[in-house]
Amino acid sequence: MLEHDVIIVGGGLAGCRAALEIARTDPSLSIALVAKTHPIRSHSVAAQGGMAATLKNVDVEDSWEAHAFDTVKGSDYLADQDAVEILTREAPDVVIDLEHMGVLFSRLPDGRIAQRAFGGHSHQRTCYAADKTGHAILHELVNNLRRHGVHIYDEWYVMQLILEDAQAKGVVVYKILDGQIEVVRAKAVMFATGGYGRVYNTTSNDYASTGDGLAMSALAGVPLEDMEFVQFHPTGLYPVGVLISEAVRGEGAYLINSEGDRFMANYAPSRMELAPRDITSRAIALEIAAGRGIHPDGSAGGPFVYLDLRHMGREKIMSRVPFAWEEAHRLVGIDAVNQPMPVRPTIHYSMGGIPTNTDGQVRSSPENLIDGFFAAGEAACVSVHGANRLGSNSLLECVVYGRRTGSAIAQFIQNRKLPQVDEQRYLTAAQQQIQALLDQPGTTRINNLRQAFQDGMTDYCGVFRTEELMRQGLEQLQQLQQQYQQIYLDDKGKLWNTEIIEALELRNLMIVGQLILTSALHRQESRGAHCRQDYPHRDDTNFLKHTLAYYSPAGIDLKYLPVTITMFEPQERKY
Ligand SMILES: Cc1cc2nc3c(=O)[nH]c(=O)nc-3n(C[C@H](O)[C@H](O)[C@H](O)COP(=O)(O)OP(=O)(O)OC[C@H]3O[C@@H](n4cnc5c(N)ncnc54)[C@H](O)[C@@H]3O)c2cc1C
Numbered sequence: 420m421l422e423h424d425v426i427i428v429g430g431g432l433a434g435c436r437a438a439l440e441i442a443r444t445d446p447s448l449s450i451a452l453v454a455k456t457h458p459i460r461s462h463s464v465a466a467q468g469g470m471a472a473t474l475k476n477v478d479v480e481d482s483w484e485a486h487a488f489d490t491v492k493g494s495d496y497l498a499d500q501d502a503v504e505i506l507t508r509e510a511p512d513v514v515i516d517l518e519h520m521g522v523l524f525s526r527l528p529d530g531r532i533a534q535r536a537f538g539g540h541s542h543q544r545t546c547y548a549a550d551k552t553g554h555a556i557l558h559e560l561v562n563n564l565r566r567h568g569v570h571i572y573d574e575w576y577v578m579q580l581i582l583e584d585a586q587a588k589g590v591v592v593y594k595i596l597d598g599q600i601e602v603v604r605a606k607a608v609m610f611a612t613g614g615y616g617r618v619y620n621t622t623s624n625d626y627a628s629t630g631d632g633l634a635m636s637a638l639a640g641v642p643l644e645d646m647e648f649v650q651f652h653p654t655g656l657y658p659v660g661v662l663i664s665e666a667v668r669g670e671g672a673y674l675i676n677s678e679g680d681r682f683m684a685n686y687a688p689s690r691m692e693l694a695p696r697d698i699t700s701r702a703i704a705l706e707i708a709a710g711r712g713i714h715p716d717g718s719a720g721g722p723f724v725y726l727d728l729r730h731m732g733r734e735k736i737m738s739r740v741p742f743a744w745e746e747a748h749r750l751v752g753i754d755a756v757n758q759p760m761p762v763r764p765t766i767h768y769s770m771g772g773i774p775t776n777t778d779g780q781v782r783s784s785p786e787n788l789i790d791g792f793f794a795a796g797e798a799a800c801v802s803v804h805g806a807n808r809l810g811s812n813s814l815l816e817c818v819v820y821g822r823r824t825g826s827a828i829a830q831f832i833q834n835r836k837l838p839q840v841d842e843q844r845y846l847t848a849a850q851q852q853i854q855a856l857l858d859q860p861g862t863t864r865i866n867n868l869r870q871a872f873q874d875g876m877t878d879y880c881g882v883f884r885t886e887e888l889m890r891q892g893l894e895q896l897q898q899l900q901q902q903y904q905q906i907y908l909d910d911k912g913k914l915w916n917t918e919i920i921e922a923l924e925l926r927n928l929m930i931v932g933q934l935i936l937t938s939a940l941h942r943q944e945s946r947g948a949h950c951r952q953d954y955p956h957r958d959d960t961n962f963l964k965h966t967l968a969y970y971s972p973a974g975i976d977l978k979y980l981p982v983t984i985t986m987f988e989p990q991e992r993k994y
Pocket of ligand 1: 428429430431432433434453454455456457458460461462463464465466467468469470552553575576577578611612613614623624625627628631632662767768795796797798810811812813814815817
């Protein structure tokens with residue numbers, strides 16, 4: 420059995436920042452970080468537009484209170500305001516710390532860190548490294564982990580969370596290289612496994628964003644919070660769905676429909692293209708539904724709208740958003756200096772996740788915490804984003820709450836012993852699970868089943884939702900889950916058997932899908948990203964509360980958790 424003081428699952432910004440904090444606090448600890456990708460291939464590396472913090476380098480009027488208000492309003496008043504206060508107060512400090520670590524932020528002419536406008540933010544406060552911010556930050560973090568001697572298990576897949584007697588004791592891991600299975604025990608376990616974009620058929624997320632950490636937690640009996648809130652980013656490049664960063668609109672690009680109109684004037688006149696993402700995505704979907712979308716041949720009535728950068732000019736495009744230009748050029752042959760880009764909403768971010776307190780410790784119920792289990796980043800729900808996240812607040816959350824969680828873990832494990840774990844029992848169960856997949860005599864292809872599932876989630880639980888649609892979605896999902904028993908694997912070997920990983924991920928995707936659908940069905944109101952056509956208004960009387968969904972093979976139970984309101988009373992949300 421492998422042993423470490425702490426095991427962190429996930430090598431993105433949240434996991435790496437936590438590991439670094441633990442190493443800084445107590446260099447004598449044995450810290451391990453496991454990731455199914457190489458850490459530098461975590462989805463964080465793809466983050467483009469930036470990270471919000473009230474440095475006041477560009478806008479001296481800015482304040483953490485203004486950042487907090489924008490975040491709470493953006494969340495449609497569902498965010499926990501104590502968590503938002505921490506996020507926004509600590510933001511400048513974590514950015515400066517990253518800069519001291521060596522992160523190459525873009526600069527103002529006088530050498531201070533530059534800051535740009537972003538959707539839903541009332542001031543220019545987003546710090547960035549051109550449009551490759553995640554890349555710049557993640558590389559420095561991973562360099563620092565190596566310097567501190569953190570043990571990195573890269574390309575190991577975590578199959579199971581070991582949680583017994585309300586205590587997390589370790590994980591079961593599968594080494595992708597050669598199929599070896601190991602049990603790891605630790606005094607503390609942290610999940611920083613990122614999002615689940617692959618639940619849907621069109622997403623900006625990495626292929627690895629399959630919600631594994633969420634499904635493993637759910638299977639271990641941990642509730643998941645606010646799973647109904649799925650973020651659609653307004654500008655996915657058509658048809659591939661990859662992200663065109665909000666930074667492009669932050670730098671001045673327009674959204675236009677088939678009639679050449681900047682239609683955001685009809686939906687959010689004060690913020691135009693820089694309205695929050697839920698509002699902008701719905702506006703685009705409504706324009707397309709009303710026949711004002713555009714076809715690839717330029718005629719009206721098609722499936723996308725235009726993101727127009729042409730008035731920005733070559734020099735600004737190439738210096739501020741070079742990666743967006745390159746993506747459109749490489750993937751759809753558009754030269755954005757001369758041509759508008761075809762865009763439509765794409766699944767982007769998970770507001771919900773593993774429920775934690777503000778030290779990253781995981782909740783087992785509205786009242787109780789789990790011993791030794793922590794989570795941060797996109798996989799967690801603390802909740803700073805409530806019903807809708809503002810752009811550039813996620814990298815910030817990863818770093819602020821990664822750091823806090825790391826610090827809490829370093830405290831927690833002082834004077835604790837390694838837990839007792841029955842290694843053989845977990846090894847045998849994992850081996851049997853893999854063998855059963857290999858031996859399955861079925862005929863269903865993983866790819867076909869996954870596509871059917873992703874199409875179903877997109878059709879039945881997309882930008883607009885109704886009870887009828889979601890009930891159909893749950894019915895279809897049940898049938899697809901039965902077909903999972905009939906999937907057939909071609910590769911029966913042990914070396915780099917990525918088909919096994921895809922099979923395990925597909926099971927996880929379907930569990931996450933079921934949790935999203937069920938939580939969404941029971942929230943009978945519209946709030947933030949959750950838009951019910953049958954309940955078009957926000958209902959604070961009945962639904963100003965967080966959903967906690969408990970999974971079991973027999974079905975899903977729901978409980979609710981009150982929202983923490985400390986600074987701003989809920990108001991109507993208008994832009
Ligand atoms: C294209 C794109 C652009 C974005 N731009 C911005 C931006 O400009 N600003 C902003 O604030 N936010 C942005 N976001 C959101 C933000 O990047 C993410 O929310 C954030 O980086 C998530 O970090 P994380 O550490 O939580 O997880 P991730 O970076 O997703 O990392 C997850 C880690 O978990 C590991 N893992 C998962 N499952 C397993 C398993 N079973 N076993 C072992 N390891 C596992 C993965 O290998 C990976 O290392 C963007 C997102 C996308 C997709």
